[in-house]
Amino acid sequence: MNGSYRPTWGWTKMLEINNLVVAYGGIQALKGINLTVEPGKIVALIGANGAGKSTTLKSIVGLVKPVSGSISYEGKDLLKVPTKDMVRTGITLVPEGRKIFPDLTVLENLKIGAYCRNDTKEIEKDRDWVYELFPILKERNWQLAGTLSGGEQQMLAVGRSLMSRPKLLMMDEPSLGLAPLIVKNIFSIIKEIHSQGVTILLIEQNANVSLKIADKGYVIETGMIKLEGSGQELLVNEEVKKAYLGEAH
Amino acid sequence: MSFDLFMQYLTNGISLGSLYALIAIGYTMVYGILRLINFAHGEIFMMSLYFAFYGIAIFSLPWYMTFLVAVLVTAALGMLVERAAYKPLRHSPRITIMVSAIGASFFLQNLAVVIFGGRPKAFPTVPMFTKVIRIGNISLQALTLYIPVATIILLIGLHFLIQKTKTGLGMRAVSKDHDTARLMGVNVNKTITVTFAIGSILAAFGGIMWGMKFPQIVPTMGLIPGLKCFIAAVVGGIGNISGAVLGGFILGVGEIMLIAFLPGLTGYRDAFAFVLLIVILLVKPTGLLGEKTAEKV
Ligand SMILES: Nc1ncnc2c1ncn2[C@@H]1O[C@H](COP(=O)(O)OP(=O)(O)OP(=O)(O)O)[C@@H](O)[C@H]1O
């Protein structure tokens, strides 16, 4: 179950968040959270609506500016890196709500995922890999992305993010609104991506499935980290079971 | 009206429409990328004429050099306006930016009065363009034919840039969603600068050809063409480049045909644009090609 540990970067912590405080107009959405992601791992972040999950990812990529705290990535101060340079450092976000470009074709959406790269040959290889992961995207190559079904758009959002060849792939609810069969498909693809050496930070409503594939999980509640532990530990934790996994588990 | 005369009017209309189209594109591209009406665009058009005027009248450069330099200086002016009047307000409410746009427009107009003087100047003509040619029974200035040809070449270039290049891809992404474009690694500020440069370049081409067609320049001359081309962009569906071109041609041909068929209304030719605007806003508020747009820059 555990992804192969690849210490290629020499950092035991790839991403490290310390005491991060984020406020929207005076109201604190994150009240000092600590979170680390080790290279080669899958880390899951779970929590109720409004807990601050998306805010966490948005502050990592610089889309929201924190009040205080620090975020470092491979030893660099990430708060000094503007959003447009995130992909160049190896961080990619699949944003909440897909945010594909509806007026661009499927192929153009993939191309813009590789916007920061110039190695045409390698880009083509990655595109073919994305087509392998999501054959439907190859079929819909020339279709405007806005006309894809919800599930296909989600696949495109994931495919687009892979085009930058990320080292750290962050996904904000990739399975939202998808049929159970497609959810299963998305999760097996996440594992496939991970097996290629990509580190993953995953937000999911679907706590059960995400904790099953995660090396480590965090439970976030009203802007604070409530629990932290291995995926297995959290899966059997009584509190987690009650709050996020439903009585049935 | 004889067929020949009709053709003569039509050619004139297409020629005028080409100029409107070139200027209208600047409005629509800036709107597409910033949701901002660049009220200074008409003044950028006016400035391009003065740049060309001084190139020929003072530095006596050959016409093609002059035009090239004027186009480049106009592009720089467009980027400067963005830098000075809009960039500092990137996160301000839209009304603030609009006031700044109106301010930039007045500023440039008055700057032109101060620097160039308020009295009309005669725009230098190039015989190669102003000579009269006859096709059958129609006689036209060569320019009337060259303008649509030059416009089509520019439009093809623009289409290529937007559809086939990486810069164009970035522009299309930014016009949809700044934050997501940033996440993809697109330099949004640079893309906006490029957009202003392109809009200004097209306005400069339009301006120089305008100067040869109507060879008199004054600092206030950006106002009416600017307003009309803004209307052309709205009529076509603002944000949509094809729409701006279509709107420009409708306005140009419509205006000339109004004069041709109802000579009594010649004095109202400028009103035609406004009537058209009102009609379109009533019938199709999003403009002719608004709504579903594949090319919304
Ligand atoms: N742009 C914003 N302006 C004001 N408040 C915001 C903004 N974005 C988020 N918030 C608030 O911050 C809190 C955390 O939001 P966030 O989007 O991070 O939650 P989340 O954990 O991702 O929830 P969900 O599971 O519903 O996506 C919420 O209370 C939300 O209302």
Ligand SMILES: [Mg+2]
């Ligand atoms: Mg969220």
